[in-house]
Amino acid sequence: MARRCAICERSARVGSKVSHAENVTKRKFRINLQRVRVKKDGKIQRILVCTRCLHAGKVEKIK
DSSP: OOOOOTTTOOOOEEEEEEOTTOOEEEEEEOOOEEEEEEEETTEEEEEEEEHHHHHHTSSOBOO
8 A cells, every 4th residue: 555645646746865965866755644534535544644734724634
């Protein structure tokens, strides 16, 4: 299963890590995913949702 948001499809981005000596190596910028219970298509499911979607109100958590 890919680490991506079930709502907006965002996933990790690739960039460069630059040291003090300016050595460059590849790195990943991972998004903040939360495993939440939501009501989707009339059923309660656990899905991975990014915090940007949670804060924007695109999905509502169920307790």
